[in-house]
Amino acid sequence: MIAAAKRAIVPEDLAEGLLREHDAWADQFVRPAAERLIRGGLANGAQTRDGERNLEGLLRGLVG
Known part of the structure; x- marks a missing residue:
């Protein structure tokens, strides 16, 4: 990176x-890890207003 x-x-x-x-x-x-985050984020509302406001928390929840 x-x-x-x-x-x-x-x-x-x-x-x-x-x-x-x-x-x-x-x-x-x-990269496979990026694809997993993108797909997981979209499945969990990353594209919504609330998802964007808490994008870091949402994505951290996917990898943690």
Whole structure:
């Protein structure tokens, strides 16, 4: 995750920086753990107003 953040640091060319940021995020979402969190979060209301207000607690409950 730290390596992905370092690769996303914006270079002189803003367009290149945006591409790096996109690629860094996209690489994180294909991981099985991320998929489990996303699916679990959606199944438990992460997309609702209350779910968004307590997103950290909701997601911590899925991994804990």
